Amino acid sequence: MRTEQIRLSPLAPGANLSLTIHRFGTAGARPRVYVQAALHADEIPGMIVAHHLREQLLALEAEGRIEGEIVLVPSANPIGLAQKVLGEPVGRFDLSNGMNFNRGYPNVIAEATARVEALLTGEADTNVRVIRDALLIELSEWKTASAAEVLKKTLLELAIDADYVFDLHCDSEAVMHLYTHPLSSDELAPLAAFLGAKAVLVADVSGDDPFDEACSRPWAELAGRFPDRPIPMACHATTLEFRGEMDVSDELARPDAAALISFLILRGVIAGAVPVVPPAQCAPTPLAGSEPVIAPASGMVIFRKNVGDTVKAGEVVADIVDPLTGNALQAHSAADGIMFARILLRFASEGQRIAKVAGTTVTRTGKLLGA
Numbered sequence: 001m002r003t004e005q006i007r008l009s010p011l012a013p014g015a016n017l018s019l020t021i022h023r024f025g026t027a028g029a030r031p032r033v034y035v036q037a038a039l040h041a042d043e044i045p046g047m048i049v050a051h052h053l054r055e056q057l058l059a060l061e062a063e064g065r066i067e068g069e070i071v072l073v074p075s076a077n078p079i080g081l082a083q084k085v086l087g088e089p090v091g092r093f094d095l096s097n098g099m100n101f102n103r104g105y106p107n108v109i110a111e112a113t114a115r116v117e118a119l120l121t122g123e124a125d126t127n128v129r130v131i132r133d134a135l136l137i138e139l140s141e142w143k144t145a146s147a148a149e150v151l152k153k154t155l156l157e158l159a160i161d162a163d164y165v166f167d168l169h170c171d172s173e174a175v176m177h178l179y180t181h182p183l184s185s186d187e188l189a190p191l192a193a194f195l196g197a198k199a200v201l202v203a204d205v206s207g208d209d210p211f212d213e214a215c216s217r218p219w220a221e222l223a224g225r226f227p228d229r230p231i232p233m234a235c236h237a238t239t240l241e242f243r244g245e246m247d248v249s250d251e252l253a254r255p256d257a258a259a260l261i262s263f264l265i266l267r268g269v270i271a272g273a274v275p276v277v278p279p280a281q282c283a284p285t286p287l288a289g290s291e292p293v294i295a296p297a298s299g300m301v302i303f304r305k306n307v308g309d310t311v312k313a314g315e316v317v318a319d320i321v322d323p324l325t326g327n328a329l330q331a332h333s334a335a336d337g338i339m340f341a342r343i344l345l346r347f348a349s350e351g352q353r354i355a356k357v358a359g360t361t362v363t364r365t366g367k368l369l370g371a
């Protein structure tokens with residue numbers, strides 16, 4: 001393991017921050033895998049998976065089994081990790097402007113299209129090299145205007161030319177689930193199975209440009225724009241949600257890290273006996289069919305369904321009880337599917353989303369991710 005530090009733009013003169021990066025295997029070797037944890041800085045379940053992954057990769061490296069290259073950023077957001085408001089950590093949003101740290105990554109597809117148009121050939125490997133070079137050049141030209149943008153640019157420069165990108169997150173209270181591009185769901189199906197994912201949510205475009213899509217979308221869209229040239233899906237990126245905020249334990253994280261390793265063995269990044277892929281626990285469903293459960297009134301939230309439960313459209317998910325009157329209204333699921341996440345605080349205001357159900361029918365358009 002080679003560890004390096006990348007200095008980030010100072011938040012203020014003298015207030016320097018840095019990213020710590022671990023590299024395993026041979027620089028430039030393929031497949032190249034990029035893993036980062038806690039882009040939303042206070043999401044510790046991903047951070048502990050990265051911790052166990054580092055330990056397991058160290059052991060595999062000592063055995064000479066790393067065939068490709070693995071880049072691991074175990075704590076991807078030092079800006080967010082230092083933020084607190086009234087004692088509470090705030091790792092999801094940049095306090096300077098309210099921007100979500102997992103939104104607003106640059107979409108360089110238009111510029112990359114112009115750059116590669118005359119260079120693409122009839123040979124897929126050449127096209128992959130040409131496109132990776134173009135993406136890195138366009139990204140290098142992003143004129144950043146804040147410490148958070150410098151952070152985003154630095155992370156994306158580490159990831160955008162990888163074959164696989166794993167962005168390790170968690171939800172509020174949830175079962176294991178992941179987000180990916182529809183063109184990557186088959187490739188990543190064994191990963192979902194190794195992790196025991198209960199929902200796989202796919203979208204061409206989720207809206208607001210999250211990190212994983214900044215890595216994966218260029219390949220899908222360039223293939224669409226140049227149908228006569230072979231352009232494979234050369235970067236499979238996924239946002240992995242390691243359950244809920246409180247799910248931080250060695251007992252969960254050690255097998256989660258082992259699941260990532262199993263996938264990397266399957267894909268030839270790590271040498272070893274090819275593991276048997278367990279049966280999938282779910283089929284991919286459209287992110288546009290992931291239905292929020294809405295609180296019909298303000299009040300205490302008394303859940304009648306747990307995360308991981310299968311619900312039917314119209315079924316009661318929670319009672320919402322007005323603390324002043326005692327009146328109770330019911331919050332219903334709008335779709336059939338697994339209820340894969342719900343809020344932590346057991347109080348909601350009218351119209352608030354209190355849970356998510358992975359429905360199979362596309363019902364939503366526009367921005368598909370929450371705030």
Ligand SMILES: [Zn+2]
Pocket residue numbers: 039040043102169170
């Ligand atoms: Zn997150």
